[in-house]
Amino acid sequence: MSSSRATRGPTARTPNDLWQAARAQLRARGLWPLPDEAFQGVEGRLAGALPPVEASPRFREALAANLDLLAQHRRSGVIVKAEAGSRRGALVGLGIASLAAAAALVTLVVYLSRGVSRHPAQTG
Amino acid sequence: MTQMDEQAQILAAQQDPRAFGALYERYVDRIYSYVYHRVGNVHDAEDLTSRVFFRAISHIGTYKDQGYPFSAWLYRIAHNLIANWHRDRSRRPLVSLEDLVISSQPEEHPESRAQEEDDRELLTDVLQALDPDRRELLDLKFNEGLSNAEIGQVLGRSEGAIKSLYHRTLLQLRRELNKKGIEIDVEL
The missing domain is CATH 1.10.1740.10 (RNA polymerase sigma factor, region 2, helix turn helix motif)
Structure with a gap:
């Protein structure tokens, strides 16, 4: 056994050694996933860099009171909806304005067409 | 509870x-x-x-x-x-990540404290450069303590997709930290 090892020499590599070396090369090039241990250092640093942020007591209490009020309204059958926002109002306004503009345009066209049809009779 | x-x-x-x-x-x-x-x-x-x-x-x-x-x-x-x-x-x-970084412990040696501050600044820079979805993932995992499956539920992705994104993010962080001189020695 020892003689056979001697004939292979000190630089002889087993298939496992070759696989380890090949995998290391692939990992260095991002072609093979890194072991979980590779990320422990990064994860350790991240854990301390993203601390939780607490809400202010004033905000917490105010929101709790508002939620309680909403809950009581819902309980009593009053439906409280969140503010619809300006977008819906703008859309409704735009729709009404479009209808008004269309009506004005139709009126103008009808008025002008009548004026044109009367004009030859007045001159003749 | x-x-x-x-x-x-x-x-x-x-x-x-x-x-x-x-x-x-x-x-x-x-x-x-x-x-x-x-x-x-x-x-x-x-x-x-x-x-x-x-x-x-x-x-x-x-x-x-x-x-x-x-x-x-x-x-x-x-x-x-x-x-x-x-x-x-x-x-x-x-x-404002500067506000999020935890201050060092007062009893530390000044040299190690300064080094730690430098490292944190570098980490802040690296985190700042991450895509928003990757930062959100890290926040949900480290700050909120959610599992990959739970994060997937929040972000509307599969658990496998979250795991993959997480590993890519860590790989990116590790690479960027190494570039900035923070060596994280690992036997490849």
């Missing part, structure tokens, strides 16, 4: 909205922290946190236990509201 206790609180809130307060007290700080990290200022964080809980109390009746914790449902609401917020304002998440 056990899972059973939480289930009882959810059931109570579904039957009577006034019982929602217990769930609110349990999660308000976590939701606020999550929102704050996404929007980067107190005013919008408070506004969005309020909307999260108003929406939650309004839809608590439709909540169904699908094997994920109740917090994942809340985070999902917050995630959607924040996405709308960013879309409406065409803003990118801007978080």
